[in-house]
Amino acid sequence: MGVLDGRVVLVTGAGSGIGQAYAARFAREGAQVAVADRDAERAGAVAKQIEAGSSGGALAVTADVTSAEENQRAVSETVAAFGHLDVFVGNAGVFDGFLPLPAMDTDAIEALFDRVFAVNVKGYVLGAKAAMPELLRSGGNMVFTASTAGFWANQGGLMYTMAKHAVVGLIRELAYELAPKIRVNGVAPGGTFTDLRNALPLGQEYGDDRSLFDMPGLDEFIKQSTPLRRLNTSDNHAAAAAFLASPAAQGLTGVIINSDGGYGVRGAASAAGGDQL
Ligand SMILES: NC(=O)c1ccc[n+]([C@@H]2O[C@H](COP(=O)([O-])OP(=O)(O)OC[C@H]3O[C@@H](n4cnc5c(N)ncnc54)[C@H](O)[C@@H]3O)[C@@H](O)[C@H]2O)c1
Numbered sequence: 001m002g003v004l005d006g007r008v009v010l011v012t013g014a015g016s017g018i019g020q021a022y023a024a025r026f027a028r029e030g031a032q033v034a035v036a037d038r039d040a041e042r043a044g045a046v047a048k049q050i051e052a053g054s055s056g057g058a059l060a061v062t063a064d065v066t067s068a069e070e071n072q073r074a075v076s077e078t079v080a081a082f083g084h085l086d087v088f089v090g091n092a093g094v095f096d097g098f099l100p101l102p103a104m105d106t107d108a109i110e111a112l113f114d115r116v117f118a119v120n121v122k123g124y125v126l127g128a129k130a131a132m133p134e135l136l137r138s139g140g141n142m143v144f145t146a147s148t149a150g151f152w153a154n155q156g157g158l159m160y161t162m163a164k165h166a167v168v169g170l171i172r173e174l175a176y177e178l179a180p181k182i183r184v185n186g187v188a189p190g191g192t193f194t195d196l197r198n199a200l201p202l203g204q205e206y207g208d209d210r211s212l213f214d215m216p217g218l219d220e221f222i223k224q225s226t227p228l229r230r231l232n233t234s235d236n237h238a239a240a241a242a243f244l245a246s247p248a249a250q251g252l253t254g255v256i257i258n259s260d261g262g263y264g265v266r267g268a269a270s271a272a273g274g275d276q277l
Pocket residue numbers: 012013014015016017018019036037038039042063064065066091092093094119123145146147148188189190191192193194195196197212
């Protein structure tokens with residue numbers, strides 16, 4: 001028996017990284033999973049892999065989360081395939097290469113702001129709006145991927161940090177607005193070694209088509225900067241998401257699990273942790 005037996009889950013950005021791990025975990029917990037991504041090939045491969053390894057079904061959906069119509073279609077295709085929708089997971093995201101304002105060209109600001117916010121914030125709003133009627137019918141819930149960048153500075157550059165702070169606001173406000181019918185919670189991963197890509201080409205120093213995989217030493221840096229000296233994995237975040245999505249979390253809404261090795265308890269004098277034992 002899985003904690004999501006009989007449930008239907010739609011995950012955006014599930015073709016890679018954290019979303020892929022969510023989808024696989026939800027399937028292992030007994031759910032039927034719609035794997036949505038703007039990259040059709042990735043979505044197809046992940047759905048196929050899940051279907052081969054689980055008893056439930058998996059469906060690949062090609063959808064760009066920045067489009068209201070495509071979010072709507074992702075929900076409709078999920079319901080057409082599996083009959084209902086119990087959990088909507090907003091997860092698709094892009095990065096800003098840690099680009100700080102002083103290094104931004106003034107005439108490049110608008111495009112970068114628009115792109116990061118279109119995917120990381122508007123994508124979640126449009127997904128929530130599209131999923132809402134089905135979740136009302138099923139008594140379902142939503143889970144969103146936030147970030148340590150939603151709580152603290154220097155976990156991204158300016159655009160990413162602002163966008164993830166907005167995601168924290170979205171989770172809290174929606175949790176209020178949709179109560180008591182739909183629970184809304186989040187997982188805030190710390191730095192995780194994935195293919196998370198820059199939203200736009202950012203030049204040589206901050207990266208053009210660069211992903212976190214292309215940043216040598218980032219994994220060790222993240223590890224050393226957490227009190228638990230851990231580089232959490234996508235599977236760690238997926239365990240938190242599965243719990244929030246499950247009936248065991250029926251009393252929780254507006255909660256964000258900081259899946260980050262303890263960023264919130266870093267010390268002032270010794271940044272990473274106490275090391276007193
Ligand atoms: N990797 C980290 O360190 C980290 C830390 C905290 C939060 N996050 C968040 O986790 C989420 C997943 O990121 P990841 O690290 O797994 O990266 P990833 O690149 O491995 O996965 C993101 C997926 O989203 C898809 N995607 C991007 N834009 C899209 C769009 N417009 N429409 C539909 N799909 C789109 C990509 O094709 C990709 O498959 C993001 O919201 C990211 O901000 C990541």
